Amino acid sequence: MKWRKLGRIFAPDGSRRWARSYAIIPTAELVDDDRLRVYYASIDDERNGRIGVLELDARNPTRILHDRPDPVLDIGELGCFDDSGVNPSALVQSEVGAVMYYIGWQRCERVPYMLFAGVARRGEDGVFQRLRRTPILDRTETEPFVRSATTILREPDGSYRCWYVSAHRWGYVGEKQYPEYIIRTTRSDDGLNWSRDSVIAINFSNPSEFGFGRPWVIKDGSLYKMWYSIRSRTEPYRLGYAESEDGVSWARQDHRMQLMRSEDGWDQEMICYPCVIDACGGRYLFYNGNSHGATGFGVAVLEKE
Structure with missing residues (x-):
């Protein structure tokens, strides 16, 4: 599984008040044969996050066709789970139209942040409106810290499958606090009300690993395929890969993920937060550096064998 880099697409130039810096967690949607939309999150001077969107040429996704100047999802109401920022995580066609599942984050006192999953519906103007003020994946007794960064598929029977990041404790790496987080999976009949029962999909393979960032799942025929970011104490974020026949039991095959850091430039330190989509006969992987x-x-782009 060899990927060939096509280059960096976008980073804010700092001219917009809501997007001074960062373009985090690219989340792609195929519009038609000619266009891809990629949602991302940027931060303002107070480091609050909002979601923006680009339209790209589906045949040459490094070419920007349109850069929307305003955000499509703003920060949440003061005191809500997303009052410090929102990041995109998945786009799904549902019974109520196109919905975005997003990461809502809130700053805290004794730990840096909380992360829980929200959902918003896209209007005709392209702007998203929240369907709930509260998380769709909220705290549970077994998952009290983080339940977010969802990737969601709608199955042929109309049900929804979700894979997401779940923290089971906070700890330290050196002198800095981090959550220890794995990937879990759960189900829903309507995409809004999710089972509070979940199972572990991807767990640590060695003592150095302490986190998995933003999973992305597609279904290729009868096979589920997942890309994710691996965080460890010995090296920065890198990408991993796993396969599953049922979406529950996964076989990690990280050695097959041949997309490495560059020798210099925008992605020389790390590669993270993958999003994989098929367009115009090619398979593309969007990622952060x-x-x-x-x-x-x-x-x-995936090199053809």
């Missing part, structure tokens, strides 16, 4: 998206996002 250095400092978790501070240098923007780029794209790679």
